[in-house]
Amino acid sequence: MQLRCLLLCGLLAFMPLVAAANPNPEPDHTKIPEWQVIRNLMFGDREINPDDRDVVRLYLNTRADDAATVPIMINGQIEQTADDYIKTLYVIVDGNPIPTAGVFHFTPDSGRVKMETRLRFEKYSFVRAVAELNDGRLYMSQRWVKAAGGCSAPMGKNVAAASMGKMRFRLDDAVEYDQPQLVQIQVRHPNESALASDLDPDHVAQFIRSVEVNYNDKPVMSGEVNFSLSDNPVFRFYFVPRAEGELNVRVEDTHDTVFTQSMQISEGESTETH
Secondary structure (H helix, E strand, O other): OHHHHHHHHHHHHHHHHHHHHOOOOOOOHHHOHHHHHHHHHHHOOOOEEEOOOOOEEEEEOOOOOOOOOEEEEEEEEEEOOOOOOEEEEEEEEOOOOOOEEEEEEEOHHHOEEEEEEEEOOOOOEEEEEEEEEOOOOEEEEEEEEOOOOOOOOOOOOOOOHHHOOOEEEEEOOOOOOOOOEEEEEEEOOOOOOOOOOOOOOOOOOOOEEEEEEEEOOEEEEEEEEOOOEOOOOEEEEEEOOOOOEEEEEEEEEOOOOEEEEEEEEOOOOOOEEO
């Protein structure tokens, strides 16, 4: 009896330590009220499969130091072929004012689906990557992120008007025709959140709403985005060059301002432009 009492007392003493160590345990991702609404509006009664065939994977730091710039990486786990490919990638942050952070479209000429960018998180939330295949099947990967205040955080340094919309391209490896090539594009833009605490009430927030990428006039990647992306947004993705040509990017923001830039691609070259 005395031993049982000692064990019980020890357990009761330990339980507060467990609670203190994990004050915000991860909830059941299927029972988040925001997700129930988002799911119904975006996908209706369509089945969203668990990622049992490794279609899509989401990677990020689940305890972000800066909620206004959280790097994420989403990888498609299947090859992009004409018969079977990821057509659309939905990036959803349940707890953000605009939950749909981005809807990205791909083609077989993407070669492989990857999307790396940086997100804002307004409160602790699930972030979800939902991959839609060309035949309509849906697969989801999700992570619980402990970060808050990113959408209403004070804005960063102002982007000078002269540099607004300028883009930086980077190809890490030498180009090889007919193979997926990884390219990074960074756009100089404040991507202002309308909720920023230091935003002048008379100022109309300005953020990027669309991006389109073509290679030799064939679509590679496009997306509809919003201020859930951090300032100076980054897009990192694959494309397949079949021959020498030009990679063209078109970005449009909520002030109807259009920015364009291009980069010449040749086999055997790795390129970085400013």
